[in-house]
Amino acid sequence: MTCWACGPGSTATGRAPSFWLRILSEIKNRGVRDVCMLVCDGLKGLPDAVNTVWEKTIVQTCIVHLLRNSFKYASRRDWAQIAKDLKPVYTAASEAGSARPCRRVLRQVGENATRPYTAVGERVG
DSSP: OOOTTTOTTOOOTTOOHHHHHHHHHHHHHTTOOOOSEEEEOOOTTHHHHHHHHSTTOEEEEOHHHHHHHHHTTSOGGGHHHHHHHHHHHHTOSSHHHHHHHHHHHHHHHSTTOOGGGHHHHHHHO
């Protein structure tokens, strides 16, 4: 993955929080007064740095990365079923609209979990 802020051929993986603070401060100095929302992939230090520069910014982890990280707790053969079960949660038009499918998934992760959710349930519960 190429880091847009670092230039061609460089990557952002493993950058220190001070790196992100420097990059974001430079962006602010170039005239960006406010950032409403930042969607990132879990890079260490980025959420804290953006909140230092623009304190009211909402930081959210990208849904693709959240899903990918949830799969690591289950067998690969169960990934398709888990993705199918989670889709109504992350495609809902509103938080309220995601409540019912989210409860359904959480029930599956509970004590009576079906096989795909056993490993996930052990870590969540």
